[in-house]
Amino acid sequence: MSWYDYPPYVPVARRRQQAARKVAALRKKGQNIEPVIVEGRVIAKTFWGKAWCKNLEAYSD
Structure with a gap:
């Protein structure tokens, strides 16, 4: 990939x-996955x- 090319588009789905697969794999390894909560x-x-x-x-606007 040259410096002016964009990486291929990956749909949101x-x-x-x-992400779901990664979370499942991390939970299987015993890591506790929690969302980040922003206060303020x-x-x-x-x-x-x-x-x-x-x-x-x-x-x-």
């Missing part, structure tokens, strides 16, 4: 199947990060 809406802590978020919000 296939990605979900692959703040993603930035620094002044620059907050300014960046504010700038992005200015582009929303």
Whole structure:
């Protein structure tokens, strides 16, 4: 694959199947798989990060 080619498209249904297989394999190995829970809406802590978020919000409809 050259630097200007895109990887082949993978449909969402296939990605979900692959994820389900991976989760099943990890659970079979004994690992506990849980979803990530995001608490709150703040993603930035620094002044620059907050300014960046504010700038992005200015582009929303």
